[in-house]
Amino acid sequence: MPQLSISRRTRSTPFTSRLSDAGVKAYTVYNHTLLATVFRSLEEDYHHLCSFVQVWDVSCERQIQIQGNDANKLVQWMTPRDISKAQSDQCFYLPLCDQHGKLMNDPVGIKIDEQTWWLSISDSDILLWAKGLAYGKDLDVTVTEPDVGPIAIQGPLADTLMARVFGDVVNDIRFFRYKRLPYQGHEFIVARSGWSKQGGYEVYIDDASLGQALWDELFEKGEDLHVGPGSPNLIERIESGLMSFGNDMDYRHTPLECGLDKFCNLDSDIDSMSLPALRAQRESGIEQRLVGIVAEDITHQPNTVQLMVDDQEVGEVTSHIMSAKYFAWIAFAFIDQKTLYDLSDSQKTLTIRTEQGDFEGRISELPFNFDQLGLTSKTA
């Protein structure tokens, strides 16, 4: 693996020196900001995350703040999801789509108050899109990137650890809801959310030095819980069916092609720029779809992968990894809808062509249903 040259442009966070002290081995760059990817090894990080509790620096999930009389209007314009019933303690997964229905980003949005949204963005400069739309349309909003980024507390022992710091009230937060909880005289937004399926929280850090104090306290109070540093884990997120904007979907794709239909209220009476295009696509049908693939006979991560049916390439793998839980190769891939249809009456299998040879792969809906696929956990 090559090294990463770090500069001011690849922004550090209030926690970067702590990650460094904790022995971070690799980073990626996300929203012009450092995001750790590996501490021990991908596999060790995975097992630790699934067994104990980790604290993640996900400051790179920058908040784009949209504030003003037209805040709801602008956010609704950007997303095909109906936000008119949004409550102010809810987290909303919001596909953002342009007038062609193409994805621009897929933030979690939280409605701070009647005039303010925070969009916790994936890796594209939604600040610029929102600024352009607002200025072009002369909307009464201010679009900024306040100095706010989350830390995530993830893993099966997250509830225990967080209760020790914030009190039992934290465990009352329902999934994708948030509360404002006091911490040293300050109020942090604490949400039950995070980019794993191991359970946990995200705390929106809007005060760097209090955030550092919180970080240190989480490590102090979690010692007997084996708390450790961590980060979104490639194995865990693929096993859990969590898609990554920029990896699994990008500006070329619509949410309907990515299985995000349930986050698109195409029959709502809302003013969203992507609705006409998405309605038309629903009408005409999609040409490709993001699905899961499982190949149990692959035992080592291949370098090159092609998806073949009758010696014709039928799609493209977007992310893939050896599952640490099922000892099988698992992947996300875009497959031609025609292929999916042709295969639907027979067995849904295709050929995974790798530098190690050809293997049989099975197509699965996302998220994977490993039980239904007949796979059993190889971990304790």
Add this chain to the structure above:
Amino acid sequence: MPQLSISRRTRSTPFTSRLSDAGVKAYTVYNHTLLATVFRSLEEDYHHLCSFVQVWDVSCERQIQIQGNDANKLVQWMTPRDISKAQSDQCFYLPLCDQHGKLMNDPVGIKIDEQTWWLSISDSDILLWAKGLAYGKDLDVTVTEPDVGPIAIQGPLADTLMARVFGDVVNDIRFFRYKRLPYQGHEFIVARSGWSKQGGYEVYIDDASLGQALWDELFEKGEDLHVGPGSPNLIERIESGLMSFGNDMDYRHTPLECGLDKFCNLDSDIDSMSLPALRAQRESGIEQRLVGIVAEDITHQPNTVQLMVDDQEVGEVTSHIMSAKYFAWIAFAFIDQKTLYDLSDSQKTLTIRTEQGDFEGRISELPFNFDQLGLTSKTA
């Protein structure tokens, strides 16, 4: 240095495998794309660049294409530089500024034809800003990111090498002009430009396989010229006074604070959204300014740097390095205008506080005038 985790989101280019074969040691991520930073060592890369010729993969300088009846209108709206006289063989350095006069990016723009601009962007998603502005204002343009990225041929032997590939006609291209030159039946845009002051060209690669053929031919025909792989070099670019968006200036700064006045036509009668704010700033005066700093007594790159006058911090270093040519520490920094003014009647010196101790630093205009500073080259 930590490692970089590479994924589809950190896009590879048509040349990534060649960089890998050439032993690239480190990357950064720029416009969601890999950009090499080191091949041998920063110092060795520097001396090679200043002596011979290098081929750089700068595909990460993505082209944002603005096309349609309102193309000129949109580009003019985004930049305070008057583009009304733009000729179609010119390269334009274009500060892009929002309605507050703040920098959004600083691309080199080329006018492809009367209805088409390419903006060769630095590291922010101008695609999204331009799309937002165009859609919000209902402009008659299409904004896309075509699959075009430059390679750069840089160094004192670039003229020789390029003439061997494109013929002597290539040497007729004037600085910041371009020609369309034939290559294997295709026409490439070839500009005399590039992010070094060692001279050279950029070729806009709009056909990946021909680009790869060109890359290989440049290495074959340049063997006796010691052609080698390279990349924008941190030492060379600071010595040359080349500022980097995201490092030396960002969304918080106006071009007037960065010494980019000459690229802002504040008295022109143009429809540019930043003109009112920039005119007002010219009137009221700027509060900080980007300058150069030289400290000859620093002999090893410090880790921490503070700029002090009378024990008060007076600014912030944005980029710094040990000059390989002058054996001095050189830096870019924002300094309070008041400090600059107070210092103007005495010697322009301040204290550079580092973990190695305090050193005297001299303030310099940018680009550095090393002769005037009394520094002499230590290289042959």
